[in-house]
Amino acid sequence: MKYLDHLEEWLIASLMAMATFLIFLAVVHRYASGLPIPWVQDELIKINSSWAQELCIYMFVWMAKFGAAYGVRVGIHVGVDVLINKLSTPWRNKFIIFGLLAGAIFTGVIGTLGARFVWGIAHTDAVSADLEIPMWIVYLAVPLGSYLMSFRFLQVTWQFVKNGELPKHDHAHVDGVEDAADLEHIGAKA
Amino acid sequence: MNALIIFVLLFALMLTGMPISISLGLTVLTFLFTMTHVPIESVALKLFTGIENFEIMAIPFFLLAGTFLTHGGVAKRMIKFATTMVGHWHGGIGLAGVIGCALFASVCGSSVATVAAIGSVVLPEMVKQGFPRKFGAGVIATSGALGILMLPSVIKVIYAVSTNTSIGALFIAGLIPGIILTAMLCLTTWNIARKNNYPRLPKASWRERWDAFRDCAWGLFLVVIVIGGIFSGIFTATEAAAMSAVYAFLVSIFVYKDMTMKGVPKVLLDSAAMSAMLLYIITNATLFSFLMTSENVPQALTEIILHMGLGTVGFLLVVNVLLLVAGNVMEPSSIILIMAPILIPVAAKLGINPIHFGIMMIVNMEVGMCHPPVGLNLYVASSITKMGITELTKAVMPWLLTMLVFLVVITYLPQITLWLPNLFYK
């Protein structure tokens, strides 16, 4: 389980980093190849970077699908909990379990639909426009991400039933700003 | 009739507290399984293609940049600069907080990040100087809302993509309204501080001001990079987001050195998780608006609203009330994603400029973020000040009223919004 957790985190963090760096390089490349420097310009134009956007999109879609699963584990998905927070604890718990199971069912159904879809595409010659990679590989993010998400919902439900605890992402909390001593130092100088 | 079932089901599911994205998706699935002939496989397709769009990629980029900026010490340098400039006036550091928020908002695309970054620097300082906590909390919770109005903003990207408007135009359209709102919030702050005779700081020398400016210039330079880069043709608005992420990384690690390479994976993971959450809502909202289109709901609603003969003034009033109500239960991106595709066709028929309409929606969302029950800014301020939500609600009132006045101004004076983009784009 720990390996799965690490793999998930490692995957989304590196996709994020790589996509950003890729677009950075593509912009630098386009800018540099527009400069009329003899020889250098010719060589730069020869480098084809038109696939960068497509790759960036695919990396981010994969990041989003697996990140959504990670988000279930850390409780980042926002919901309207105003009403149920007013209920008595037993009733509130029932709604929470209902919500979690609904999440598991939805993502499970989507995973299956996605798998059927990928299976269908795998029997065609469809490729992506720029990179020309088979589309079924690209679309694989939907079933894989959704099934993982469904699994995470079940995992969270199980933990909630067992010890009554939900993973709660504190949207208000921002780390990197808790070093209060440092802040006071700045304030005192001002 | 179908439209009614769709909406009732959606709201019923939402109120059970499940994630908004899941309730959107489940509504669509239920409907497709039971009531239409649309092949169910198209759902799987839409779940991928819903975000297969380069413009949407600006969202993860801006969130990444924002996380680097909050971790990297940009906020506190901006506050320090603002304090040297206005600290000696009534409300001193409170004013610096508003201006700090405005400066930070012009490089950061999120309100929550703005409240967190500026609030955690300013609020402890204000308490130490003898300001009441509720004063500080009121200032920061509301000024943080500038985060989605000034220049780059994640919500603007979402609006632009769901309504096909220019991201670049939306960015700069927020600049003048942002400056006006900053001035109005400053005025309210100054007035309250003067009446209660809150402490003032000693006046800083020009030398101190210059030093503080030079120290925060690296952060402020990001504005030049984003806006200058877009308008000089070095990159597009989407690419600008990626460039600002890389720049924020470089400044945090190598210039300010407030964070080390060790902290980078955590920043990446945090911003990836936040992006994934937003992108998941976007995907499911795309699915939802696809369902509505294939059931001809927006078309029918447009007819109904036009038949009511509200005219532009009445329509804008109704829209604002509707959005303020929605702001009670939902966060901004979901509201925009669900409402914009329905409202925009009507607005277009009435001749309302989509850029103006977008900025109006965003100002409205800002108000929603500052009041309970769902108001992210309030929660952030609460966690920094350790104040209760009820107490905070009272605390933000003067500034919230200021924002409502501002909303009316923005709604009925489109020139404020459109003057700058028209200058660039015509």
Added chain:
Amino acid sequence: QAPIVIKFSHVVAQDTPKGQGAQRFKELAEKATNGRVKVEVYPNSQLYKDKEELEALQMGAVQMLAPSLSKFGPLGIREFEVFDLPYIFPSNAVLTRVTEGPIGKELFKKLEPKGITGLAYWDNGFKVMSANKPLKTTADFKGLKMRIQSSKVLDAQMRTLGANPQVLPFSEVYQALQSGVVDGGENTPSNIYTQKMYEVQKYLTTSGHGYIGYAVVVNKKFWDGLPADIRTALEAAMRDATKYANAVAQQDNEKALEAIRKSGKTTIYKLSDAEKADWRKALLPVQKQMEGRIGKDLIAAVNKEAAMQGYK
């Protein structure tokens, strides 16, 4: 009895040639079948976007589409990239002989195994080149950043000219041209006019080097399952709608060029026949380069049609 519903989805505005063609087909088809068929037109990517519509058609979520011809390459039918080749159609007459002759039919046959039936070819028109500097000879392209639609053929075409091809999403093109992210691009006059690109381009050359067109396609299973009399009626409606759409396309391009000229914002340079021949010669190597992808025989067949019209 409930009418048979045809959902006709497309990705452009209603007042474009394709949008008007779709509307005309709806009117003709509903009239010809006495209301037994109902055509619902969904413009502006309301239902499906560019990247998903062909998959939606294959799974039967929509019945009719008119995607750009360049969309069939990624589906696995690279032969359709022949339409992107520079100067493959030296005149409108050659184009018509190809789309309405055996070559067009042969291409449509390749769609059948994918569950798609091709009904007609609709024009958008011949492309012109635009930039912020005059483009009189092919040497003028050297080092220019030219916006193209994602396509291996168009990429090769721009590289052969010495330009630097850039793929940009359609929604970013206006701003990218204005700010100088790209220096120029290629499009049909009507697209340049409706997208206001002429406002941000100083020069335009009527090169006619390439072609933009659409294929009206239907879901094969749906089409084969229609009663024979209805299918015949719809085919006739499609023939008339095609004539109409192509006439609108030609008119729109002429009107657009005139309006751009009148606006005074763009200087239009008309290539003489001799200059056009030079451009064509400079771009011929692209045909050779792309033989491996598109098929030597197909390119030769199209060139034979051109030769019969007097183009060598």
